[in-house]
Amino acid sequence: MIKEKEEILKHECCDYCLGRQFANKYKGKQIELIGAAVRKAQTEEEVKKLLDKRLEIFTTNDCYYCNGIFNKINDYCELVLGKMNEVEFNSFLIGNHLPEELVKREEELWEKIGIQYCIPLKTHVNGVIGRKLEEITGKKADFTNPDVIFVIDFKNHKGGMDIRPLFIYGRYKKLMRGIPQTKWPCRKCRGAGRVNGKICENCKGTGKQYSETVEELISEEIIGETEAKDSKFHGEGREDIDALMLGEGRPFIIEIIKPKRRNIDLKELEKRINKHAGGKVEVSGLRFSSKKEVVKLKAATPNKTYEVIIECDEPITVEELEKLNKGIEGKTIFQRTPLRVVHRRADKVRKRKVIRVSFEKIEEKRFKAVIEAEAGTYIKELVSGDEGRTRPSFSSILGKNCKCIELNVVKVDD
Secondary structure (H helix, E strand, O other): OHHHHHHHOOOOOOHHHHHHOOHHHOOOOOHHHHHHHHHHOOOHHHHHHHOOOOOOOOOOOOOOOOOOHHHOHHHHHHHHHHHHOOOOOOEEEEEEEOOHHHHHHHHHHHHHHOOOOOOOHHHHHHHHHHHHHHHHHOOEEOOOOOOEEEEEEOOOOEEEEEEOOEEEEEEEEEOOOOOOOOOOEOOOOOOOOEEOOEEOOOOOOOOEOOOOOHHHHHHHHHHHHHOOOEEEEEEOOOOOOOOEEEEEEEEEEEEEEOOOOOOOOHHHHHHHHHHHHOOOEEEEEEEEOOHHHHHHHHHOOOOEEEEEEEEEOOOOOHHHHHHHHHHHOOOEEEEEOOOOOOOOOOOOEEEEEEEEEEEEEOOOOEEEEEEEEOOOOOHHHHHHOOOOOEEOOHHHHHOOOEEEEEEEEEEEOO
16 A cells, blocks of 8 residues: 555645545545545554544645645535526436546556555545535435436536436327327428428428327426426327327326426426317326336337227128127237338238227118227228238128228227
């Protein structure tokens, strides 16, 4: 240790930086006290004795290894406190950008004395400032999932922050047809809003194929309430544009990007969203969520139940509906990617199970079907057969051309 100390003290060095090099050798002791003891001692035994005494701590703005950072902790805390006043948060973490020369000097030192007992400058200064700010603010540092990461630029003496996303879970009902779940870029201008320098006639310069989406009707109020920069919508699957989403609704999570406010009343927010959506979309059960739950939501494969109005090209009888029930309920179907979506999805055959069905004749050529099926089942194609790409289908079993004229999702299983 004495040899390592001599190498370190070839340059001006504060007790914080001297102590950092031996911190893990004397765990539980203050690092600056370790530095003061090592500086004064001539043997390792003497260091241990000195660690139980009150020692004067040496600091300097000319420290070769930190440029006096530990002499200016209060100044850097003030930098962070200024940023803290700009944002609402419950937990935080400190990060930093060190001058390149300090990083290089530390690495050169480690090549000579090793890193067996060392705590790096970046790690220790974050801890010192973090603990000081915990005392000042009463907020807690969170090393796994902080609301905000406050970043100190030691070279330019500036403070910055990385506001972490806020996640809100809920369920939505879609009560009007013709609204997609998420934003679609205009097919003509591809989202640019202009074609050959002129306003796109198809989207009137909005860059959107559809003027409203479930995502926007929900997120606009949330973005305003949280003073966020943007949001991302994560749905547990999606319904067709021309389908309603009824029952208890479809689970979703809104990921709110860079929110300046976090402590919001979700019951009041729910009311505001529903008022803003004007009966087109309705949300319920809002609660705070997490990135982990987003992953779980996106990986979920719940069964779904649908109500479908079906029209045949020929009259349909009750006996034929009984035949259809026997031919499709509990059966595995094979669905090749539908013609209507094959331009944007892989052309492959999928196996899906139709779990339960029930039928009710409502007109000479029309009947209602209630269908429970595995996630990913293309219901319209189950009905029509999609030119033989889905088999068996309602059309193939009945020997008639069938088509879906109204589709509602009525349940998404938990």
